[in-house]
Amino acid sequence: MIRGLGVLRTFFQPGLRKPWLAQWAFPALALLALLLAPAVLSGFRMGLLGKFMTFAILALSLNLIWGYAGMLSLGHGVFFGLGGYSFAMYLKLEAAGGKLPDFMFWSGLRELPFFWEPFRHPWFALPMIFIIPAALAGGLGYLVFRSRITGVYFALITQALALIVSILFVGQQPYTGGTNGITNFSAIFGFPISRPGTQLALYYVTVAALALTYLLCHWIISSRLGRLLVAMRDDENRVRFSGYNPAILKTLVFTLSAGLAGIAGALFVPQVGIVSPSMMGIVPSVEIAIWVAVGGRGVLMGAVLGAIVVNGAKSLLSESFPDIWQYFLGALFVGAVLVFPGGIMGLFRGEGWRPRWGWLGQVRAALGRKKLADSQQGGMLKVPAPGSTSSPRAEKTRSP
Amino acid sequence: MEVWALQIFNGISLSTILLLIALGLALSFGLMNVINLAHGEFIMIGAYTTYALQIAASALTGGPSSEVTFLIAIPLAFIVTGAVGFLVERSLIRFLYRRPLDTLLATWGVGLILQQLARSIFGAPNVQVVAPQWLSGGVALGSDLVLPMKRLFIILVVLVCLAGIYWYMYRSSEGRRMRAVMQNRDMASSLGVSTRRVDSLTFALGAGLAGIAGWALTLIGPIGPSLGTFYVVDAFIVVILGGLGQIPGTIMAAFIIGMLNTIFEFGTTAVVGKVLVFVMVILFLQWKPAGLMRLRTR
Numbered sequence: 001m002i003r004g005l006g007v008l009r010t011f012f013q014p015g016l017r018k019p020w021l022a023q024w025a026f027p028a029l030a031l032l033a034l035l036l037a038p039a040v041l042s043g044f045r046m047g048l049l050g051k052f053m054t055f056a057i058l059a060l061s062l063n064l065i066w067g068y069a070g071m072l073s074l075g076h077g078v079f080f081g082l083g084g085y086s087f088a089m090y091l092k093l094e095a096a097g098g099k100l101p102d103f104m105f106w107s108g109l110r111e112l113p114f115f116w117e118p119f120r121h122p123w124f125a126l127p128m129i130f131i132i133p134a135a136l137a138g139g140l141g142y143l144v145f146r147s148r149i150t151g152v153y154f155a156l157i158t159q160a161l162a163l164i165v166s167i168l169f170v171g172q173q174p175y176t177g178g179t180n181g182i183t184n185f186s187a188i189f190g191f192p193i194s195r196p197g198t199q200l201a202l203y204y205v206t207v208a209a210l211a212l213t214y215l216l217c218h219w220i221i222s223s224r225l226g227r228l229l230v231a232m233r234d235d236e237n238r239v240r241f242s243g244y245n246p247a248i249l250k251t252l253v254f255t256l257s258a259g260l261a262g263i264a265g266a267l268f269v270p271q272v273g274i275v276s277p278s279m280m281g282i283v284p285s286v287e288i289a290i291w292v293a294v295g296g297r298g299v300l301m302g303a304v305l306g307a308i309v310v311n312g313a314k315s316l317l318s319e320s321f322p323d324i325w326q327y328f329l330g331a332l333f334v335g336a337v338l339v340f341p342g343g344i345m346g347l348f349r350g351e352g353w354r355p356r357w358g359w360l361g362q363v364r365a366a367l368g369r370k371k372l373a374d375s376q377q378g379g380m381l382k383v384p385a386p387g388s389t390s391s392p393r394a395e396k397t398r399s400p
Numbered sequence: 401m402e403v404w405a406l407q408i409f410n411g412i413s414l415s416t417i418l419l420l421i422a423l424g425l426a427l428s429f430g431l432m433n434v435i436n437l438a439h440g441e442f443i444m445i446g447a448y449t450t451y452a453l454q455i456a457a458s459a460l461t462g463g464p465s466s467e468v469t470f471l472i473a474i475p476l477a478f479i480v481t482g483a484v485g486f487l488v489e490r491s492l493i494r495f496l497y498r499r500p501l502d503t504l505l506a507t508w509g510v511g512l513i514l515q516q517l518a519r520s521i522f523g524a525p526n527v528q529v530v531a532p533q534w535l536s537g538g539v540a541l542g543s544d545l546v547l548p549m550k551r552l553f554i555i556l557v558v559l560v561c562l563a564g565i566y567w568y569m570y571r572s573s574e575g576r577r578m579r580a581v582m583q584n585r586d587m588a589s590s591l592g593v594s595t596r597r598v599d600s601l602t603f604a605l606g607a608g609l610a611g612i613a614g615w616a617l618t619l620i621g622p623i624g625p626s627l628g629t630f631y632v633v634d635a636f637i638v639v640i641l642g643g644l645g646q647i648p649g650t651i652m653a654a655f656i657i658g659m660l661n662t663i664f665e666f667g668t669t670a671v672v673g674k675v676l677v678f679v680m681v682i683l684f685l686q687w688k689p690a691g692l693m694r695l696r697t698r
Binding site for chain 2: 072074148151156159164168
């Protein structure tokens with residue numbers, strides 16, 4: 001295992017270069033818009049946007065492992081929640097002001113549990129935001145990846161993790177606040193938490209965190225490690241035979257991703273004012289994947305865009321028509337996978353809608369937009385129809 | 401002594417329902433490498449079919465529903481859920497066969513829609529199916545040990561289903577085709593087996609089994625739109641533990657998970673029991689990454 005860590009070197013080696021204007025124009029514009037937004041938005045809308053940005057960090061962390069490394073985690077809500085809880089413990093102790101937090105008193109505890117004690121200190125709580133989720137992901141990831149569990153298996157195991165951690169937190173009422181979670185904070189580092197100035201500061205801290213996360217992810221994927229991740233997604237055995245240890249690489253990036261999700265959770269808590277097990281369960285964890293899919297997998301900007309667009313639509317639709325929102329979300333899952341596999345960023349890249357499968361492909365072919373080349377998926381080589389320019393294989397290598 | 405016997409009985413009872421749910425998942429996973437996240441909603445459809453039949457019967461006769469309708473509900477739940485499964489396979493899943501992770505997300509979307517549909521039709525609160533009179537008692541073994549009739553009946557129905565699946569897979573020509581596609585899809589296809597048809601039928605069969613599991617759950621407690629979600633995660637763990645598409649492995653895994661859940665729950669609490677089972681499965685996979693049984697392919 002120690003030898004495998006030599007892979008850390010791959011961080012410092014340059015990767016693929018792209019024209020920098022094409023690469024940075026869009027993120028820079030987005031950053032500018034986010035920085036200027038508080039000037040035009042009301043306090044409520046700004047709070048909403050701040051919340052969405054924490055979701056964007058979360059989506060970035062999932063995109064790193066799913067979009068690039070091909071590991072779909074359906075339990076990322078857990079890491080978000082753990083980061084949130086770590087910070088909420090500090091905030092709650094600050095609000096309690098030396099006394100026992102209220103929910104503990106109600107559930108019959110008379111003194112602070114030992115593992116709450118160190119969270120009085122911000123210098124302990126702040127690192128824990130990253131360390132606790134990263135440690136859980138590192139431990140689970142190492143065991144799982146070492147036994148070469150990939151793909152669907154990995155997704156199901158992380159989903160089971162989401163179920164277990166959420167019911168565990170619900171069940172331990174005296175220590176975690178149970179279903180209600182931890183809420184009623186009063187101050188953050190001595191500043192009153194609900195004052196507009198504090199919220200504005202939190203907003204800008206979130207913008208900074210989002211920008212830094214973006215840069216970090218960009219750095220990783222453009223390094224050699226990033227290219228190894230993509231290589232593992234496409235053919236893990238080949239990476240293994242080239243002398244790398246995929247288990248170590250995957251554990252590393254999964255751990256990092258979980259830590260980033262934890263930071264997102266910690267930024268979420270003071271802005272929204274609550275952390276509860278309902279953010280860690282199966283349903284919210286799967287929803288993170290749809291943000292990434294709608295924005296565009298394997299594109300960093302896609303995750304940011306997807307998180308903000310989907311959650312914006314959710315807060316618009318679900319307030320007025322909660323029933324329709326569920327149908328809409330379901331259709332979004334189906335549509336994002338079947339019709340727009342490239343997501344919003346795919347549209348920007350001129351991929352348009354490219355349903356290449358079955359009846360949707362037939363419709364598209366009938367519209368005469370492009371030759372129907374990849375409709376056959378039976379695993380057999382298809383003889384190209386006379387006059388068709390590309391074989392299915394050639395088509396496949398060109399499409400992302 | 402009696403307490404332990406009852407625990408073991410409860411474990412077997414839970415295992416049989418888990419088995420019914422996991423078999424459908426294992427079959428379609430072994431065949432198409434596809435996991436259906438809407439499987440829990442198929443359970444829910446089976447349960448609501450039973451409920452709807454009861455409502456319809458009591459509306460027609462004017463009185464409480466008879467014993468017969470409850471028995472009719474078993475095949476009806478199978479057929480209705482199987483039909484929904486067939487539709488989902490035909491309209492969605494077959495376009496995604498080489499992309500298993502995308503199938504997860506698409507079927508999750510289907511599940512959301514089905515759940516909301518159930519909520520719109522039957523309402524969000526839980527409803528109760530009234531069990532027939534003859535299932536209300538229990539069979540007394542010894543002084544303290546009474547086995548509930550309902551649970552015994554569920555076990556009986558599951559055994560009949562298992563026999564049916566065994567017959568289908570190993571004694572019918574459809575089943576032979578299915579096993580052929582499982583072993584080597586391209587070879588089966590070139591020998592004239594319609595793999596598309598096999599896929600659809602297998603998926604529908606798996607969905608139908610989930611429907612029967614839904615029927616069984618109406619005997620155990622009230623039913624609601626999110627009924628399936630809780631059971632289906634356990635069923636995923638069963639599939640992972642059992643190994644790819646292996647019927648014997650799935651049966652063994654269902655019993656191991658069911659018994660462990662019940663025993664840990666009895667010894668500690670339900671939550672701690674679930675955590676322990678999860679940890680044990682992860683550790684077991686360190687030893688045998690492919691699960692209990694491996695599919696031998698050529």
